[in-house]
Amino acid sequence: xxxxxxxxxxxxxxxxxxxxxxxxxxxxxxxxxxxxxxxxxxxxxxxxxxxxxxxxxxxxxxxxxxxxxxxxxxxxxxxxxxxxxxxxxxxxxxxxxxxxxxxxxxxxxxxxxxxxxxxxxxxxx
Numbered sequence: 676x677x678x679x680x681x682x683x684x685x686x687x688x689x690x691x692x693x694x695x696x697x698x699x700x701x702x703x704x705x706x707x708x709x710x711x712x713x714x715x716x717x718x719x720x721x722x723x724x725x726x727x728x729x730x731x732x733x734x735x736x737x738x739x740x741x742x743x744x745x746x747x748x749x750x751x752x753x754x755x756x757x758x759x760x761x762x763x764x765x766x767x768x769x770x771x772x773x774x775x776x777x778x779x780x781x782x783x784x785x786x787x788x789x790x791x792x793x794x795x796x797x798x799x800x
Contacts, residue, residue, distance in 0.1 A: 707777060
């Protein structure tokens, strides 16, 4: 089992940056694809970014809305996945969750096996 604890959220002005971290426990972290999702009030949880397992190359995938602004990365030695968020916009305001999935990545939340508690990101205009 992989437990995750997110950190790094907060309040930032439009155009600013934040870096989210997700520290995972468990000896098999490197064998899980890791994803970031977000959920704004009254909206469905949506895919933000994902990174594949290390042995498949650590490939990254992004939602169109964040492409070019956000970067996902993982440090398997530290069991941690990061989401660097630059050029933040008010529409990025949401609770951001990290999630772990066995095997290949997906941009569908329902396929992820383990979730963190979420961290709030608020972008003011």
